[in-house]
Amino acid sequence: MDKRKTILIVGGGFGGVRCALDLAKLRLVGNPRVVLLSDKPHFEHIPSLYKVATGCSPLEVCIPLREIFARRKIEVCTETVDGAHLSEKILIGKSGMHYAYDFLVLAVGSETTFFSIPGLDKNAFALKTLTDALRLNWHLTELFEQVRKSQKTVQIVPAAQIVVIGGGYSGVELAGEIAAYARKYIERHGGDSSLITVNLIQASPRILETVPKRVRDRIVRRLNRLHVNINVNRPIGKDDIESDDFFRGAIAPKTLIWTAGISPNALYKRIEGLSFDKDGRVLVDRFLQARGHRNVFVIGDGASTRWSGMAQTALHDGRYVARAILDRLYLRRSSEYRPRKPVSVIPVGYGWAAAVFSWMTLYGFFGWCVREAADLHFFLSILSPLRALRVWRSGLQKVESNKINNM
Numbered sequence: 001m002d003k004r005k006t007i008l009i010v011g012g013g014f015g016g017v018r019c020a021l022d023l024a025k026l027r028l029v030g031n032p033r034v035v036l037l038s039d040k041p042h043f044e045h046i047p048s049l050y051k052v053a054t055g056c057s058p059l060e061v062c063i064p065l066r067e068i069f070a071r072r073k074i075e076v077c078t079e080t081v082d083g084a085h086l087s088e089k090i091l092i093g094k095s096g097m098h099y100a101y102d103f104l105v106l107a108v109g110s111e112t113t114f115f116s117i118p119g120l121d122k123n124a125f126a127l128k129t130l131t132d133a134l135r136l137n138w139h140l141t142e143l144f145e146q147v148r149k150s151q152k153t154v155q156i157v158p159a160a161q162i163v164v165i166g167g168g169y170s171g172v173e174l175a176g177e178i179a180a181y182a183r184k185y186i187e188r189h190g191g192d193s194s195l196i197t198v199n200l201i202q203a204s205p206r207i208l209e210t211v212p213k214r215v216r217d218r219i220v221r222r223l224n225r226l227h228v229n230i231n232v233n234r235p236i237g238k239d240d241i242e243s244d245d246f247f248r249g250a251i252a253p254k255t256l257i258w259t260a261g262i263s264p265n266a267l268y269k270r271i272e273g274l275s276f277d278k279d280g281r282v283l284v285d286r287f288l289q290a291r292g293h294r295n296v297f298v299i300g301d302g303a304s305t306r307w308s309g310m311a312q313t314a315l316h317d318g319r320y321v322a323r324a325i326l327d328r329l330y331l332r333r334s335s336e337y338r339p340r341k342p343v344s345v346i347p348v349g350y351g352w353a354a355a356v357f358s359w360m361t362l363y364g365f366f367g368w369c370v371r372e373a374a375d376l377h378f379f380l381s382i383l384s385p386l387r388a389l390r391v392w393r394s395g396l397q398k399v400e401s402n403k404i405n406n407m
Contacts, residue, residue, distance in 0.1 A: 005032040007325060008091060008099055010081050010267075011107035012038030012065050013046070014311045015300035017382060018318030019105055024072040026322065029329045034073065037091070037099065039080040041065060043382075044130050047311055048375070048395055050174045050347075052133035053140070054181040060375075060395035061130050068382050081108070084271045086293050103295045103325050106282070107318070108265040110301035110309065115261050117237065124165065124256035127174060136257065143255060144182060148191030159195035165236055166260030167202030169346060172219060174259060175200040176348035179226040198228045203235040203260070211344065215354050218363055222348045236260075262309070264302040277304040286336040288321055295328065297321045305339050312342035315378075345371040372396075 007023060009016045020036050043063045052058045065076045080094040084104075091099040112128045114120040125136045140162075147159045162182075164175040175198055183193040200207065200223065207230060208216050223230060264280045274290050275283045281304040283291045288303060290296045299317035300308070307313045320337055327334040345367065347353040353367035362370055375395065379388035 005030055005102040005329070006100060007032050007034045007103045007105070008101035009034070009036045009105040009107060010038075010091065011105075011109060011300070012036060012040060012043055012076075013107060013109045013300065013314065015109075015314035015318040016105065016107035017043055017065075017068060018315045019107065019299065019322045020069065020074050020318075021072070021382065022319055022322035023325065024069070024074055026326050028326060032102070032329065033075060035075045035077065035099070035101075036065070036069075037077050037079045037081060037093070038065060039078070041076075041078045043068060045375075045378075046128070049127050049130065049133040050170070050177050051395055052130065053127060053136040053174065054177045055137060055141075055185070055398045057394040057397050057399050058130060058134065060391055061133065063383070063391065067387070081267055082270070083267075086271065086273045086290075086296060103297070103328070105297045105299060105321055105325075106268070106271075106290075106302060107299045107314070108267050108302060109314075110262040110264050111266065112258065113261040113263040114258065120236075120256075120258060124258040126258050127170060128262065139255065140178070140181070141185075144185050144189075144191075144196070147195050148186050148189050150195060160255065161197045161199060162255045162257065163199045163201060164257045164259060165201045166258065167200055167204075167207030167230070167232070168259065169208070169344075171200060171202075171259040172208060172223070173347050174257065175228050176223055176226055176352075177350070179223075179228050180349040183227075198226075200228050200230050201234050201236065202230070202232045205232050207232065208346070211346070211356065212361075215346075215356055215361055219346060219348055219354055222352060226349050262301075268298075268302050279304075281308060284337075287324055287334055288317060288337045297324070305337070307339055307342055310342045313339070316340045343370075343374075345374065347371055 009020050016036060020034055023034050041064060043065055045061045048060050052061050069076055079097065081091055082094045083092045084090065089101050091101065093099065112126040126132045127136060143160050150159045162178055164171050179198040182196045186193040206216065208219060220230065268274060268282055273293065277283055282298040282302050283304050284298050285291055288297050288299060290298050299321055300314035303317065324334040344356040345353055347368060351368050352364050353371045355362040355367040355370035376392045379391050383391065
């Protein structure tokens with residue numbers, strides 16, 4: 001019987017992968033097992049989903065976990081965790097398997113929520129997983145082909161309208177990229193791109209509410225140049241979803257894309273004994289442990305910490321917890337967790353981004369280079385240099401259609 005301690009990491013996203021890789025590098029007393037459970041056999045680079053939706057190769061988004069952990073002492077299991085008994089230090093998998101642990105790291109991230117708006121989940125595309133991005137790309141390609149073949153009528157009306165609901169980071173990135181993608185795709189194939197309108201909807205008075213006003217104003221001007229219609233103070237309800245007259249009398253078919261809501265993964269609510277803040281995130285102590293549960297760590301989107309929900313925060317959390325577990329194994333006192341403010345980089349169409357540092361802001365091509373450099377740096381941290389370069393380059397290549405069947 002294996003008497004080594006077990007470090008169990010649930011979630012193969014940014015935080016879980018970073019924590020596992022750092023644990024593999026550290027000299028851990030007692031040679032404990034490090035086991036990573038993920039509901040997918042691959043890592044998904046969520047910040048690049050908007051690229052896949054607009055015709056880039058999915059290779060940048062989908063990286064097999066076994067490739068990331070090759071030649072490292074990490075056990076990877078594809079398993080959906082269904083619940084846990086924290087008092088007994090047992091996790092329960094959907095397969096019926098029970099997983100015992102000495103240290104538990106919960107890093108299952110977040111998921112799309114439609115705020116109980118009737119019909120929205122059936123009528124709108126989401127953009128939270130690779131499957132979501134591939135579905136949206138297939139739909140956009142079909143839509144553009146229909147528009148390309150249509151003829152402009154005497155009435156000045158769009159042949160199709162794309163409605164991105166949610167004026168946060170994801171919505172702005174996607175709206176800008178779709179507008180640029182539609183124009184290039186249709187004009188390349190001999191159509192009229194003016195027959196497509198892209199609308200960005202925000203329920204509150206401003207898009208990108210957490211971004212400084214000077215930066216927001218530049219981004220708004222960039223969206224205007226891409227012919228994205230920005231509509232603020234426009235909450236969406238059931239009547240809007242079902243209405244044929246969604247916008248200003250437009251009669252064109254609508255493509256609804258929902259980016260306005262995410263919530264912590266439902267798994268957290270199924271684990272008895274956890275406590276939550278008003279947003280449904282797990283309350284943690286100064287060592288990122290779930291309150292009242294020693295050696296049960298919560299990182300990334302599910303933790304009630306400052307700047308939770310950002311990939312950079314999840315990476316920072318993963319590094320911290322790996323070091324905290326090392327300290328526990330050596331019976332040392334851990335330093336307290338200190339959140340780190342992430343750098344905001346907001347791409348708006350190919351070749352343009354706003355990169356907001358604490359001391360300066362870069363716009364346009366230079367801002368876009370910051371984003372691409374950050375992505376390359378991340379891939380280099382999890383893959384061999386040659387493989388990292390190939391994955392990164394794939395995100396720059398347009399393949400137009402990532403057509404899928406039965407997804």
